Amino acid sequence: MPSLPDDRFPLPEDFGPGSVWADRTGHRTLVGRTQRGVEIPIGHGEGEASPGELLKLALIGCAGMSSDVNLARRLGEDFEARLWAHGTSDEAENRYLSIAEEVQLPLEGLTAQEIATVVKVFDRAVAAGCTVERSVVPGVEVTHRVLGAEPGEEQA
Template sequence: MPTVPDDSFECPDAYGPGSVWADRVSERSLVGCNQRGVEIPIGMGEGEISPGELLKIALIGCAGMSADIPLGRRLGEDFAMRLWAHGTADEEQDRYLRIDEEVQLDLSGLSAEEITRVVTVFERAVAAACTVERTIVPGVEVTHKISGNPQVEGNAAGQEQR
């Protein structure tokens, strides 16, 4: 796996830490790369991920990484978490008008007050540290839903927070 682009093109002057690139491999099909050797097939075909899906993965990945340590302090360092991003592009405007995030956590055994605190910790961590959300939110409404305890799914602690 490449850690630098091949010499098909000259590296731009701005190339450095944080740079990523995508090489065209066929019609409407690319391979996205980073300097750590990760390659992601981008496109609409089998085995490829669409740019919109990448956007949503970037959003939930950033939220999860931003909240990981603060949630670990509340739930224990080995807590399980799954993040989802739901939304389809508006075909007429060719853009996402809304992306709904859902975070699944095992909240069983926590009181309603503790669950409310977990939701607050998550929201504050994302607001403070999620570069991706802070970048796209001015143009896309992003919501978060914390779920995981069916006994409190209907109360305010499990509802959208924006």
């Protein structure tokens, strides 16, 4: 059953599928909510995600979801993956100038050509399917790197 905000404020005219909201819970703290009942504490305290962290999580979450089906065809349905996003905001410009994404995949036992194909498949899937990245770029440089796939790196 979809979740709706309480009635402290009327629903905005544009409220509909995909709408999210955040309620203030204290000084510079909020709780973000989705219609599926997800709650995310937002702030800079313990147990809270900052808006910048949420941006980076959105980017790598989108990259992971966008590439999942295509990578599963190459690496097996139950492949493991971990995605990282690194970057800090530039204080002078008060914005992120770059966010570096790194992906860890099970590349052991793959040939150099197979690894190159995995990297290409990942990059193409993200470029075509990641709505979040397509919305952010070209405003911020977002780079991707499949860890262990760089030329000259040995596979375990």
